[in-house]
Amino acid sequence: MLITIKHTQNVIKPNFQKVANLLASRHKPALSHGIATTTELVDGGFGGAKSRLRSELSFNFTRSSSKISFLYTPAARAAATGGGSTSLRRFYSTHLEAETTTTTSKKRKMVVRLNDQERAEKLQPLLDAGWTLVEGRDAIFKQFVLKDFNQAFSFMTGVALLAEKINHHPEWFNCYNKVEVTLSTHDVGGLSSQDIRMATYLETQANLLK
Numbered sequence: 001m002l003i004t005i006k007h008t009q010n011v012i013k014p015n016f017q018k019v020a021n022l023l024a025s026r027h028k029p030a031l032s033h034g035i036a037t038t039t040e041l042v043d044g045g046f047g048g049a050k051s052r053l054r055s056e057l058s059f060n061f062t063r064s065s066s067k068i069s070f071l072y073t074p075a076a077r078a079a080a081t082g083g084g085s086t087s088l089r090r091f092y093s094t095h096l097e098a099e100t101t102t103t104t105s106k107k108r109k110m111v112v113r114l115n116d117q118e119r120a121e122k123l124q125p126l127l128d129a130g131w132t133l134v135e136g137r138d139a140i141f142k143q144f145v146l147k148d149f150n151q152a153f154s155f156m157t158g159v160a161l162l163a164e165k166i167n168h169h170p171e172w173f174n175c176y177n178k179v180e181v182t183l184s185t186h187d188v189g190g191l192s193s194q195d196i197r198m199a200t201y202l203e204t205q206a207n208l209l210k
């Protein structure tokens, strides 16, 4: 069976890459390495029969990079090269192990829920500034009262630009000069540093408009 470079580049590697990127963006500190396996039916080369190829994706995450390598298991190697011509074997074995290393972008911040110490240090100043904890949710709420609708909407526009920039969006309601904002991080099911950052920005912007 001929695993062409094209197949590896166009199918296997990008799929693994997607898994790795997802894991890199969502992995918990505890998850520093692991093995993911996938099996796929791959056309045999030169009219060979289809066979099931089981590949292993092994990954290791460090703070600044995630090293992803995928190896075809010995069984797959045997299945893939057994019976093939010598040239096929040679081709297959030279392209059998491909290693990709991606460096998760330095900018991507791993988002986790605030721990107790962070809540005491970072959440308390916001509660002092009028934010309240939402009943039954790990979220914070505040109603901002601006001069008029025009000011309220420009306030929201500025916040919307930050929301897009940091990929963190408020749950909000606007009625004339009032803007009601609820913040929580859906991806982690509660408050994270993103909410602190967004709330702090809202406070700064609202104070500028006073």
Ligand SMILES: C[C@H](O)[C@H](O)[C@H]1CNC2=NC(N)=NC(=O)C2=N1
Residues within 6 Å of the ligand: 167, 168, 169, 170, 184, 185, 186, 187, 188
């Ligand atoms: C797919 C997209 O990146 C995610 O859904 C982002 C978008 N904005 C978000 N906003 C908020 N408040 N919480 C999130 O978890 C979140 N996740």
